[in-house]
Amino acid sequence: MATRLLWASKAASYLRISVFHRGFSSVIKDLKYAETHEWVKVDGNSATVGITDHAQDHLGDVVYVELPEIGASVKQGDGFGAVESVKATSDINSPVSGTVVEVNEELNSSPGLVNSSPYEKGWIIKVEVSDDGELKNLKDSAEYSKFCEEEDSKH
Numbered sequence: 001m002a003t004r005l006l007w008a009s010k011a012a013s014y015l016r017i018s019v020f021h022r023g024f025s026s027v028i029k030d031l032k033y034a035e036t037h038e039w040v041k042v043d044g045n046s047a048t049v050g051i052t053d054h055a056q057d058h059l060g061d062v063v064y065v066e067l068p069e070i071g072a073s074v075k076q077g078d079g080f081g082a083v084e085s086v087k088a089t090s091d092i093n094s095p096v097s098g099t100v101v102e103v104n105e106e107l108n109s110s111p112g113l114v115n116s117s118p119y120e121k122g123w124i125i126k127v128e129v130s131d132d133g134e135l136k137n138l139k140d141s142a143e144y145s146k147f148c149e150e151e152d153s154k155h
Contacts, residue, residue: 026053028119032135033144034077034095039119042135047096050123051083051114054148059085062114065107065124072100074127076134081124083114092124095138102126 031039037055041048056062064084074080074094081092103125107113113122139147 026119027141027145027148029141031119032095032138032140033147034093034138035147036077036091036093038093038095040095040135040138042096042129042132045098045129045132046101047098047127047129048123049092049095049125049127050118051092052144053118055083055090056115056118056122059083059090060087061085062111065104065111065114067103067105067107068100068125070100070103074098074100074125076131076137083111094125094127096127096129096131096134098127098130100125101128 027033028039031041033039033052037052037058039050039052051059062083062085066082066084068074068080072080074097076095076097077093079091080094080100083090083092104113104123106121107124114124116122
């Protein structure tokens with residue numbers, strides 16, 4: 001019985017890698033994306049920021065998320081924290097400029113939410129946006145998907 005389970009899990013991980021390898025990471029339509037693989041959802045002058053499914057997939061299992069302080073200023077394209085995974089530590093850059101108004105405290109005890117729910121429970125910060133004109137510097141879902149495919153084909 002144990003051998004069969006082991007075979008099944010090996011087959012499942014093999015299938016997942018071969019069948020769903022890249023190009024299949026989920027990209028949500030009404031979000032904006034940075035080339036550094038952060039997403040932002042803007043609602044009025046409030047923006048929720050996280051890392052994309054593509055980014056968490058490349059990082060592997062996230063073990064720690066370094067969060068900024070509430071009240072910290074963030075600038076579009078500049079780092080505000082980091083995600084540490086079993087493979088690497090990666091800076092998180094802000095896709096928008098503004099002030100951090102909320103951080104996802106749940107990531108302190110459950111950093112894996114970034115892997116399991118990158119667009120919902122695994123959000124990282126909420127920002128009061130200072131310049132919504134910056135959004136035009138970001139990619140929409142179609143542009144971001146194409147960018148990821150091109151980037152992956154180079155590796």
